[in-house]
Amino acid sequence: MKKGMILAAGLSSIFVLSSCLTVNAKKIVPPPYTPPKVEGVKVGEKESLSKVYYSTSNFPKIDGLFEEWQNLDGVHTHEQVYGGLLDPKNADGFFVVRTDGENLYIYADVTDNDAGVNAYEAGQAWRGDSVEFFFGTDTSKHNSFKESDVRVRIIPRSKTDKFDVSIGINDQEVQSDDIKAAVVYGEKGYQVEAKFPLSILSNKPLKLNQNLRFDFQVNDADGGKERTGLLHWNSPNDNTYADPASWGNARVVALPE
Numbered sequence: 001m002k003k004g005m006i007l008a009a010g011l012s013s014i015f016v017l018s019s020c021l022t023v024n025a026k027k028i029v030p031p032p033y034t035p036p037k038v039e040g041v042k043v044g045e046k047e048s049l050s051k052v053y054y055s056t057s058n059f060p061k062i063d064g065l066f067e068e069w070q071n072l073d074g075v076h077t078h079e080q081v082y083g084g085l086l087d088p089k090n091a092d093g094f095f096v097v098r099t100d101g102e103n104l105y106i107y108a109d110v111t112d113n114d115a116g117v118n119a120y121e122a123g124q125a126w127r128g129d130s131v132e133f134f135f136g137t138d139t140s141k142h143n144s145f146k147e148s149d150v151r152v153r154i155i156p157r158s159k160t161d162k163f164d165v166s167i168g169i170n171d172q173e174v175q176s177d178d179i180k181a182a183v184v185y186g187e188k189g190y191q192v193e194a195k196f197p198l199s200i201l202s203n204k205p206l207k208l209n210q211n212l213r214f215d216f217q218v219n220d221a222d223g224g225k226e227r228t229g230l231l232h233w234n235s236p237n238d239n240t241y242a243d244p245a246s247w248g249n250a251r252v253v254a255l256p257e
Contacts, residue, residue, distance in 0.1 A: 047075045050214045050233070050248060052097045052104075054206070055255035059100040060107075062195050064162040064182035069107040069193070072096050072256075075233045075248075077218045082238070083229025089113060091229050093131065093218040099252065101205045104196045106133055106154070112189040114222040118155045122168030125155040125219075127227050131192055132217040134240050134247050137203050139211050141245055145170075149213075149244050150201045154192055156183040165194075169201070176200060212250040215240045 051073055060068040074096035080086040092111040099105065108131045118128035126132070136149040153168035165181040167174050181194035198205060206212075217240060220229035230238060234248030 062180035077231035122173035
């Protein structure tokens with residue numbers, strides 16, 4: 001009788017212990033490093049080709065009005081190199097490129113929830129709000145700059161004077177009457193348009209169907225601090241300033257009627 005009672009008690013204890021383990025078992029949860037989804041944007045998604053719209057009779061006037069850029073396809077800076085996860089409401093860029101063969105025209109619509117002017121000199125202006133593009137006509141694979149490879153930085157200096165803009169080419173400030181630029185601030189960021197003679201960019205005139213290399217960059221400095229975010233169109237790494245092989249493909253195409 002005692003053996004039966006002891007056995008029953010033992011079985012009961014095992015059952016209770018088993019029940020407790022079942023009730024208190026930890027739930028399986030996703031790992032904490034899983035990136036949250038960003039509404040409207042697939043992280044890492046980018047256009048495979050940047051178009052350069054060509055016309056010798058229809059080209060933009062750099063006046064800060066931006067009508068000439070409407071309804072043209074462009075590329076987005078959806079490669080968040082650093083500064084957290086991609087948040088298009090915090091910082092984003094949309095770039096369009098045009099040419100008349102002799103000049104390159106650049107447009108950027110930058111979303112920035114804390115857009116400010118940039119007081120840094122051209123070589124250090126990556127530390128503040130600004131946009132950059134990387135351009136070359138040599139499409140062969142090469143990992144260092146050739147003569148035709150160029151880095152251009154467009155630096156907004158004022159919220160009241162749209163033509164108060166500095167230009168850096170390969171980290172050197174360049175002043176020329178042939179370079180035109182305008183920056184206009186709005187509620188959600190700022191828009192940029194600029195004109196660069198290809199001769200100043202160390203390149204020959206462009207032709208229809210010509211293949212090119214490009215990348216585009218947004219420097220985001222929130223709160224008046226050092227650069228807090230860096231976005232590219234093509235490269236996921238901070239290497240565009242040194243390695244042209246990290247840039248993306250582009251082609252000169254006819255401007256739609």
